Amino acid sequence: MCTPKLISRKTFLKAGLALAASPLLRYSPAFADAAEVSEVAPGVFVHQGRYEVQSPENRGDMSNASFVVGSEGVAVIDTSGSEVMGEELREAIRAVTNKPIKYVINTHMHPDHVFGNAAFKQDNPTYVGHYKLARALGTRAESYITASKEMMGEKVFEGSEIILPTLGIKEPTTLDLGDRTLLLEPQPTAHTDNDLIITDSKTNTLFLGDLLFSVHIPTLDGSIKGWLALIDQLGQRKAARVVPGHGPKTMQLPEALDPEQRYLATVAADVRRLIAEGKTLSEATKTAGFSEKDAWKLFDQYHVRNVTAAFAELEWE
Ligand SMILES: [Zn+2]
Numbered sequence: 001m002c003t004p005k006l007i008s009r010k011t012f013l014k015a016g017l018a019l020a021a022s023p024l025l026r027y028s029p030a031f032a033d034a035a036e037v038s039e040v041a042p043g044v045f046v047h048q049g050r051y052e053v054q055s056p057e058n059r060g061d062m063s064n065a066s067f068v069v070g071s072e073g074v075a076v077i078d079t080s081g082s083e084v085m086g087e088e089l090r091e092a093i094r095a096v097t098n099k100p101i102k103y104v105i106n107t108h109m110h111p112d113h114v115f116g117n118a119a120f121k122q123d124n125p126t127y128v129g130h131y132k133l134a135r136a137l138g139t140r141a142e143s144y145i146t147a148s149k150e151m152m153g154e155k156v157f158e159g160s161e162i163i164l165p166t167l168g169i170k171e172p173t174t175l176d177l178g179d180r181t182l183l184l185e186p187q188p189t190a191h192t193d194n195d196l197i198i199t200d201s202k203t204n205t206l207f208l209g210d211l212l213f214s215v216h217i218p219t220l221d222g223s224i225k226g227w228l229a230l231i232d233q234l235g236q237r238k239a240a241r242v243v244p245g246h247g248p249k250t251m252q253l254p255e256a257l258d259p260e261q262r263y264l265a266t267v268a269a270d271v272r273r274l275i276a277e278g279k280t281l282s283e284a285t286k287t288a289g290f291s292e293k294d295a296w297k298l299f300d301q302y303h304v305r306n307v308t309a310a311f312a313e314l315e316w317e
Pocket of ligand 1: 063110113210245246
């Protein structure tokens with residue numbers, strides 16, 4: 001196992017001071033604003049988001065954002081939840097490499113993964129996502145902007161915008177970064193209807209986006225049946241490591257998926273039983289899945305929404 005190399009603001013500042021002392025090199029103050037990232041495998045960097053909802057203080061820094069550095073260019077995988085966080089991620093990339101940022105990939109539509117896209121416009125990358133991402137983002141754009149502005153505040157949200165993918169992925173597709181490739185695989189409806197997973201060929205690192213939640217309660221915005229079925233398949237994959245959309249920087253299959261599988265299976269079983277007993281949605285939201293309460297962060301913020309989505313899906317089966 002390679003020990004993740006931590007690159008913190010402090011390290012940048014220290015490096016900056018060392019550079020300032022050198023007569024040939026000048027300290028670049030821009031790096032002081034870089035997001036904290038770790039090199040989890042050679043050329044693979046991950047920034048870990050907080051287990052919080054959007055606020056002026058966290059500036060939408062609530063999801064994991066990654067980048068992969070090849071000999072010819074860089075691919076960004078998710079951009080965090082605001083333009084200012086996207087800028088910090090870009091600074092972290094620039095502290096590591098000057099290679100062109102060729103691709104900005106979004107694993108799905110949620111605001112905490114896409115609102116940093118705008119920070120990369122200056123690089124003129126190809127924006128990449130599941131072929132259903134553009135439609136989903138188009139439909140949700142207005143409500144995402146309104147909600148994010150309200151939660152983070154107008155000033156923090158400034159510069160953030162919805163940028164639609166210019167490359168939609170309908171079948172497994174390979175992107176070339178030089179000495180390594182990324183395999184992009186669109187998934188059937190599960191966490192959302194536009195989940196995309198990415199494998200780095202060189203290190204066999206698998207980026208699962210929000211198909212994998214750890215610590216942070218899963219959020220259901222697609223199909224609970226589809227998600228449970230997909231978890232069975234994903235658990236059979238062989239990867240050196242997986243990067244969750246929320247959770248630690250890396251985890252191991254198949255056990256990484258266990259808590260999420262247990263949560264979704266519990267919600268589905270409870271909701272099915274309550275429907276069979278003739279209970280209403282409002283009754284279900286008071287009991288279904290509450291045995292999971294202590295197992296997750298942000299349970300109070302998302303659980304009732306998950307039960308509501310599961311109920312709407314399962315009452316018609
Ligand atoms: Zn997310």
